[in-house]
Amino acid sequence: MTIQPRKVPQPIPNNSSCIELPISQSAALARLVDEVRNRDGCDAPTAYNRTYHRHNR
């Protein structure tokens, strides 16, 4: 694995009313990283639970 130099997290420009966060503090991203690292690469709920079906409509 190549060690990349540390990059300075950049805030995401945002003109919506959502509170701006630097990308390193992104809640959505942290949630996904946790799933990939700790839950076999996928959110625990599967395509067969209430939340998801595969059909793209």
Added chain:
Amino acid sequence: MPAPATILDTVLLKVASRCNLNCGYCYVYNMGDEAWRFQPKRMSASTAAAVAEQLGEIYLAQGQPMSVVLHGGEPLLLGQARMAELLAILRAKLPHPCGIHVQTNGVLLTDALIDLFVAYDVGISVSIDGPAHVHDRFRNDHVGKGSHARVIAGIRRLQARSDAKPLFAGVLAVIDPQSDPAEVYESLKSTGAPSLDVLVRDGNWDVLPFGKATPASIEYGRWLSRLLEIYLADPAPPRLRLFDDMLRLLLGGRSQKEGVGTTDYGILVIEPDGRIDKNDTLKVAHANADRFDVDLNVHTVRIADILASQDYDAYYRQQRPTASACLSCSNLAVCGGGMVAHRWSEDRSYNNPSIFCADQMHLISRMRELLEAADSFPLKEVA
């Protein structure tokens, strides 16, 4: 265990062939395919029984759960009594962990129907495109009246029920690339849905999607990239299915929906008369693109035999992109070549990249930039 190519993953059950809305962009009614005219308005009890019987057998034989999505048209046009019969027999044959879902425009959502969905554990996804002025531009009824207020009323009815709260799967929006992504995001989030998803407008290399000037232009790519930035900056985000799938792939995980990544899925459609078709999104390519070579019907054919047929195998393999530009592309593992129908051209059939290729490239590039900037989240090399 059966080979992956013969596992039935998702069945789209067209329980009603008509719709109480007439959305301008609808791929079922307004993209040249008239097959719905020859279908009964609703699925009969005998067809529902035949479907449930066969799916139950396949579930036991394949040893893997499947998902049934009640679809249409508008599935709630089936009516309460027939819906009760259908769900009873479906759930009896397809117990957990099989999923039963309904994709609805929400207008006809009543407490009595919600009672049924609670009783049979049916996930509910509602189609809504954003704020009223965005939604009502295309999602109108048959007299041209916008449906936004009625959809919101349906969602509120659902949310008022504490017993139905776990069933509210999410909202699904079709993108108007001329709209403001921030406004759409906030509007969708304000519905209280735990999960959002967005769809591009349909099109192909011969019929460009609405709002896309040329194959190389990136109207959707820009819109989606802006939405991505808003999503990642939200301190309390709902799920956003498309982005979660793509980002998960970039992080080394797996995707969950068709049209993202390179996993193939066994998807069949069953029409109200019992006819068995390929994925209905193929209608976007050309009329009858979703039909098998011969007429197949649950009353006369075993679905298990279809899954083992050459015709089905060819359809299943069609998910895999064949264009040389895709096969040599570093983003293929993320975009998967997009939806099959979006690759269509009269000259080259499906042997093209997606008509949204430039948009996908733009979006994935932005995802990579943002992930690389988030140094605590190492980016998985995917190719």
